[in-house]
Amino acid sequence: MAGTDYHCPHCGAELRGDMRTGGSRPGGTPGCPYDGLAFASLRAGHDAIYFGPWRRIDALPTEITRGYHRIGRHLDAIGRELAIHDLPAAVRDLNDAIRAHRAADPREEAPGGLLLMDNALSYAHRAIDDLLHEKGLPPHQPMDFAECYDVVEVPFRDEW
Ligand SMILES: [Zn+2]
Numbered sequence: 001m002a003g004t005d006y007h008c009p010h011c012g013a014e015l016r017g018d019m020r021t022g023g024s025r026p027g028g029t030p031g032c033p034y035d036g037l038a039f040a041s042l043r044a045g046h047d048a049i050y051f052g053p054w055r056r057i058d059a060l061p062t063e064i065t066r067g068y069h070r071i072g073r074h075l076d077a078i079g080r081e082l083a084i085h086d087l088p089a090a091v092r093d094l095n096d097a098i099r100a101h102r103a104a105d106p107r108e109e110a111p112g113g114l115l116l117m118d119n120a121l122s123y124a125h126r127a128i129d130d131l132l133h134e135k136g137l138p139p140h141q142p143m144d145f146a147e148c149y150d151v152v153e154v155p156f157r158d159e160w
Contacts, residue, residue, distance in 0.1 A: 008032035013044030051149035090130035097123035
């Protein structure tokens with residue numbers, strides 16, 4: 001992990017660069033691109049996993065294990081948010097995510113484990129979009145934030 005990364009004090013997003021200039025977007029305002037957005041910490045949490053090293057073709061086993069645990073923590077965070085909403089569709093999406101995540105446990109060396117992790121993250125994304133939809137907001141678009149991350153490649157489909 002690069003020593004220059006830092007976490008946004010507001011939403012916890014992992015941002016590159018130093019505190020003064022990190023996260024600034026070309027032509028935009030400096031700082032964290034998630035701040036001020038609804039469910040900023042869930043979006044940032046999703047994207048840190050979405051653009052994480054475990055999705056690279058050449059990911060190391062430790063990176064895959066770390067990604068697996070991060071997905072688990074992300075699902076916990078979504079669960080805490082859903083606990084204060086009445087969104088049955090989002091709860092269904094979260095439950096689908098939890099099921100995929102359990103089946104993907106790298107310790108079990110489950111066949112298709114990476115794809116199951118990807119499925120879990122996609123369901124998590126749907127749950128976040130359900131929360132946004134309730135507020136009348138457009139879906140979360142990870143690619144809008146890609147420049148905050150060291151995007152190498154995304155081997156799986158974006159959405160389905
Ligand atoms: Zn932030």
